[in-house]
Amino acid sequence: xxxxxxxxxxxxxxxxxxxxxxxxxxxxxxxxxxxxxxxxxxxxxxxxxxxxxxxxxxxxxxxxxxxxxxxxxxxxxxxxxxxxxxxxxxxxxxxxxxxxxxxxxxxxxxxxxxxxxxxxxxxxxxxxxxxxxxxxxxxxxxxxxxxxxxxxxxxxxxxxxxxxxxxxxxxxxxxxxxxxxxxxxxxxxxxxxxxxxxxxxxxxxxxxxxxxxxxxxxxxxxxxxxxxxxxxxxxxxxxxxxxxxxxxxxxxxxxxxxxxxxxxxxxxxxxxxxxxxxxxxxxxxxxxxxxxxxxxxxxxxxxxxxxxxxxxxxxxxxxxxxxxxxxxxxxxx
Amino acid sequence: xxxxxxxxxxxxxxxxxxxxxxxxxxxxxxxxxxxxxxxxxxxxxxxxxxxxxxxxxxxxxxxxxxxxxxxxxxxxxxxxxxxxxxxxxxxxxxxxxxxxxxxxxxxxxxxxxxxxxxxxxxxxxxxxxxxxxxxxxxxxxxxxxxxxxxxxxxxxxxxxxxxxxxxxxxxxxxxxxxxxxxxxxxxxxxxxxxxxxxxxxxxxxxxxxxxxxxxxxxxxxxxxxxxxxxxxxxxxxxxxxxxxxxxxxxxxxxxxxxxxxxxxxxxxxxxxxxxxxxxxxxxxxxxxxxxxxxxxxxxxxxxxxxxxxxxxxxxxxxxxxxxxxxxxxxxxxxxxx
Ligand SMILES: Cc1ncc(C[n+]2csc(CCOP(=O)(O)OP(=O)(O)O)c2C)c(N)n1
Ligand SMILES: [Mg+2]
Numbered sequence: 001x002x003x004x005x006x007x008x009x010x011x012x013x014x015x016x017x018x019x020x021x022x023x024x025x026x027x028x029x030x031x032x033x034x035x036x037x038x039x040x041x042x043x044x045x046x047x048x049x050x051x052x053x054x055x056x057x058x059x060x061x062x063x064x065x066x067x068x069x070x071x072x073x074x075x076x077x078x079x080x081x082x083x084x085x086x087x088x089x090x091x092x093x094x095x096x097x098x099x100x101x102x103x104x105x106x107x108x109x110x111x112x113x114x115x116x117x118x119x120x121x122x123x124x125x126x127x128x129x130x131x132x133x134x135x136x137x138x139x140x141x142x143x144x145x146x147x148x149x150x151x152x153x154x155x156x157x158x159x160x161x162x163x164x165x166x167x168x169x170x171x172x173x174x175x176x177x178x179x180x181x182x183x184x185x186x187x188x189x190x191x192x193x194x195x196x197x198x199x200x201x202x203x204x205x206x207x208x209x210x211x212x213x214x215x216x217x218x219x220x221x222x223x224x225x226x227x228x229x230x231x232x233x234x235x236x237x238x239x240x241x242x243x244x245x246x247x248x249x250x251x252x253x254x255x256x257x258x259x260x261x262x263x264x265x266x267x268x269x270x271x272x273x274x275x276x277x278x279x280x281x282x283x284x285x286x287x288x289x290x291x292x293x294x295x296x297x298x299x300x301x302x303x304x305x306x307x308x309x310x311x312x313x314x315x316x317x318x319x320x321x322x323x324x325x326x327x328x329x330x331x332x333x
Numbered sequence: 334x335x336x337x338x339x340x341x342x343x344x345x346x347x348x349x350x351x352x353x354x355x356x357x358x359x360x361x362x363x364x365x366x367x368x369x370x371x372x373x374x375x376x377x378x379x380x381x382x383x384x385x386x387x388x389x390x391x392x393x394x395x396x397x398x399x400x401x402x403x404x405x406x407x408x409x410x411x412x413x414x415x416x417x418x419x420x421x422x423x424x425x426x427x428x429x430x431x432x433x434x435x436x437x438x439x440x441x442x443x444x445x446x447x448x449x450x451x452x453x454x455x456x457x458x459x460x461x462x463x464x465x466x467x468x469x470x471x472x473x474x475x476x477x478x479x480x481x482x483x484x485x486x487x488x489x490x491x492x493x494x495x496x497x498x499x500x501x502x503x504x505x506x507x508x509x510x511x512x513x514x515x516x517x518x519x520x521x522x523x524x525x526x527x528x529x530x531x532x533x534x535x536x537x538x539x540x541x542x543x544x545x546x547x548x549x550x551x552x553x554x555x556x557x558x559x560x561x562x563x564x565x566x567x568x569x570x571x572x573x574x575x576x577x578x579x580x581x582x583x584x585x586x587x588x589x590x591x592x593x594x595x596x597x598x599x600x601x602x603x604x605x606x607x608x609x610x611x612x613x614x615x616x617x618x619x620x621x622x623x624x625x626x627x628x629x630x631x632x633x634x635x636x637x638x639x640x641x642x643x644x645x646x647x648x649x650x651x652x653x654x655x656x657x658x659x660x661x662x663x664x665x666x667x668x669x670x
Binding site: 034067 | 452484
């Protein structure tokens with residue numbers, strides 16, 4: 001199936017292209033997950049792949065996350081390249097034992113004899129009134145674990161290019177999409193355009209404050225940046241794209257230039273991505289900072305169902321604007 | 334049709350009313366969803382009313398019940414106020430859970446309904462824990478936990494079967510087999526389609542009944558409860574049923590075959606039970622019409638109440654995270670975005 005590079009592609013279709021191209025390129029790649037074959041996936045990322053590649057390479061599983069994730073890890077030890085779809089990040093919790101105790105440890109613990117070239121992809125995030133058990137952002141859980149690689153694409157181009165890299169990588173890659181981004185359209189690369197891990201993307205250049213955001217929060221930060229620009233404040237929005245590996249150089253050099261940093265994260269505030277990034281930046285840039293690093297995160301509560309409460313709990317552009325203003329107001333900008 | 338042991342005519346009328354209420358309530362909920370007043374996921378149990386009502390009608394009021402996210406019926410059958418249930422679906426402060434849970438997470442602890450849960454299989458160990466507590470306290474309550482055919486494939490469910498059998502816990506496992514888990518049919522998900530047979534490996538008496546026949550469900554659950562209450566043994570009943578709508582409101586339901594849907598439509602549990610009530614002269618056509626009108630009014634009132642109810646104050650966002658809250662000023666700044 002040919003793709004017109006000029007045509008904007010939705011994030012879900014960009015992922016679909018990456019899967020199709022990698023299935024075509026490498027016979028060891030196969031997909032498994034709940035409702036991914038006959039039903040095209042809960043978010044339609046795997047649409048059409050069953051028809052094209054057949055039931056041996058696009059496999060519907062029972063609802064049994066721990067079992068099939070572990071099975072895929074075993075298959076990866078034998079050299080296959082499974083791409084597991086977990087319907088949403090909320091259900092990967094059932095498979096955490098397999099991911100953390102097995103996938104992340106096997107290469108190290110056995111002295112490098114066996115690798116686990118698996119990709120586990122799933123959407124996280126909130127904003128659709130799905131209440132506490134279906135609205136979580138658990139990026140930090142994975143980013144905490146040595147042995148995993150952690151990727152959080154925010155654009156269709158990254159979704160495609162990073163997924164292709166993930167599939168070809170020899171380590172377990174946790175690939176966290178976002179429910180709020182599947183319809184987002186943008187340009188994508190061709191079959192040979194891979195995006196390397198460990199390269200942050202500057203989404204908007206600026207001089208007054210560095211705003212670090214990933215996944216859906218990139219778009220929240222960019223909206224805030226527009227608003228701030230109308231007030232004469234230019235923020236630099238940087239998307240780390242991958243947390244393991246992390247491109248700390250790009251983040252730190254921006255912060256050294258602006259003297260101000262605000263980290264935006266859809267996850268909870270305590271001991272999470274925002275806390276981890278702030279610590280790394282304090283260690284790297286303490287002498288350059290004109291104010292304490294600001295953080296904009298999800299409220300420190302399980303996500304409520306009611307729309308007004310959910311919106312209040314989630315980071316909004318206005319929260320980012322307020323955090324930047326407070327940050328540069330405190331300093332000598 | 335045989336009537337279950339000890340089922341009087343008033344019981345049958347109550348069961349029918351409960352089924353009517355669930356049907357009309359959920360039809361109304363789907364309208365509220367289409368009008369944009371209900372957000373998130375809305376899973377309807379239309380078609381499964383006999384399974385829900387037959388089960389609840391056999392239970393004692395103090396027997397704890399746990400369920401999945403498809404649980405409006407369980408809450409209503411347990412006697413939860415339809416106004417509070419609808420208000421919860423609309424995320425209002427008058428809702429059963431104060432607008433925090435929504436459709437998937439109803440709980441009415443005062444009526445021993447211990448909640449609807451969103452993680453497939455995740456509520457089954459909770460049901461086991463409620464049984465454990467009953468035995469620990471030497472009460473004769475029996476815990477009933479309802480879950481889907483899809484959920485039976487979760488490892489944790491097998492773990493629960495084993496512990497229940499090992500420790501003779503007073504629990505009734507109810508597999509509500511509507512033959513699909515989202516878009517995946519039972520035959521594509523289960524190595525053995527007679528799901529109740531899984532309990533054989535754990536020495537748990539188990540069998541399958543017609544889940545579209547409310548009297549059959551009531552009879553089977555009554556027997557399972559008797560085993561659990563009197564013999565202090567777990568039991569398991571598989572209820573074979575069908576949902577008439579898609580998995581949730583956002584599922585266009587294109588996977589299931591039209592003929593299959595039509596075949597099950599002909600077995601509508603409300604229609605067949607109405608025939609029984611008329612045939613056995615439990616109710617007249619006039620009685621039934623009057624009951625339908627009364628239920629209609631209850632549902633309309635619930636919707637009006639919910640729509641007029643106030644939103645939850647945002648200031649209450651962080652209430653109830655803990656039963657023993659702590660004041661942690663150092664973190665106060667990070668609490669709100
Ligand atoms: C652990 C987990 N995996 C996946 C899902 C997504 N999901 C929600 S309902 C469902 C199907 C469950 O089917 P079944 O147990 O038969 O119950 P039914 O919906 O038919 O009532 C799935 C896969 C989930 N909620 N939890
Ligand atoms: Mg089912």
